[in-house]
Amino acid sequence: MGSANLAHINPEIITWALKRRSVSPEQIATKQLTATQIRAWETKHALPTHAQAQALADKLRIPLLVFFLSKAPALELEIPDLRTASGTPDASPSTEFMQVINDALVRQDWYRELEESRAARPRQFVGTFSRNWNVNAVATEIAKALGIEQLRREARSWKEFLEELISRTEHLGILVFRSAVVGNATNRKLSVKEFRGFVLSDALAPVIFINDDDAKAAQTFTLVHELAHIWIGATGISDPNLTKRSFELANAMERFCNSVAAETLVPANDFNSVWDGQRSLAYNLGALAVRYRVSSVVLLIRARELGKISESTFNAEFKSAMDRFREQDKKEQARLEGSKKKQGGNFWASFAIRNSRKFSDLVLSSAKEGHTRFTDAASLLGIGSASFERYLQKLQKST
Secondary structure (H helix, E strand, C coil): CCHHHECCCCHHHHHHHHHHHCCCHHHHCCCCCCHHHHHHHHCCCCCCEHHHHHHHHHHHCCCHHHHHCCCCCCCCCCCCECCCCCCCCCCCCCHHHHHHHHHHHHHHHHHHHHHHHCCCCCCCCCCCCCCCCCHHHHHHHHHHHHCHHHHHHHCCCHHHHHHHHHHHHHHCCCEEEEECEECCEEEEECCCCCCCEEEECCCCCCEEEEECCCCHHHHHHHHHHHHHHHHCCCCEECCCCCCCCHHHCCCHHHHHHHHHHHHHHCCHHHHHHHCCCCCCHHHHHHHHHHHHCCCHHHHHHHHHHCCCCCHHHHHHHHHHHHHHHHHHHHHHHHHHHHHHHHCCCCHHHCHHHHCCHHHHHHHHHHHHCCCCCHHHHHHHCCCCHHHHHHHHHHHHHHC
16 A cells, blocks of 8 residues: 555544543444554554544544644543533533543444434434524423423322433433443542533434432433423533523523423413412422422422522522432432342442433344444443343343
8 A cells, every 4th residue: 555545643643532532442443444453553553544544533523634733632522511601611621521421422423323224314303493592482392292291290209200201301212311420430420510411412313411410309400401402403511500590691502491491390371370479488399399290499490580589598498408309319329229238239220320221222232133242332331241241131031
């Protein structure tokens, strides 16, 4: 092969790009772009052709020209940071945060390729309102798509409402990952102070990630907030501060999606008609929790937005509610841990939740049908090959 056809890239850029995406050569390898080739280029033992360099750049989500820089650029987030007005980060993200975003992008790529192989049609709801930011219209469509009115009648608690809402969201083809750690590494925790959630909008493979470090009681609001992003076709990291009023959020898109989430879960007209100003706050929160099947956290946000309670009352009640729900979450986690120890350890208890039930099922089916290698399937689910085979055996025994 003539040297003129070879791309004299900087191998350090490959190392940088792999770290940036938190992937290994094996995770991005294809039949035409093998892990052995990528490692040879990274270690200066060979040079890729221009076509191979372009293919590698596409896999690593970087422009081809970046390979020819003399020095690797600084690491940065790959999706818009809507915690700021400009959409760019104002502080360096944690390595944990970087990795969960990159993991989600890798999984989204696999999901998109799967849907393309099935000749799936674009999901009509994605970006439906990209040019028409109408709060009531978007809220109405989301509520209709998820059957929220029916779900309010059927759910017995806000917890049941949340779990069923996630199930219905995945039924629409939206993957919902929910975790408080990076992959399955319990020693690499995520912080809700950094982010509550993010969304990767895509016509074929939309993805939502919810930070499970947050109180479960607040996750319903985060989920529907991310759904609003999908309905307007906007990818991004959401502002983690629920104590801000919508108009106080720095980013206009975040203000809009917060308003949509509030209207979807607790419609203003109905809320105003049933709020009883003659009764106590506790009475109203109790009655409305039964009506809407959301937690007092969500109801307090709505009550403040609609002028039913003062700022000082909101701040005091919201903090008290969040503290109470976090304590409940800790007790529930301790109970589950105790149960696991009695059973000799049960790694799989939260596995499907962390990995999205729909995504886990799709990966398992693809592997069993021979479309995805076991090693690739294990990598997508964040476990080793041996653990993946044990997981398959576990599922076969339960069926």
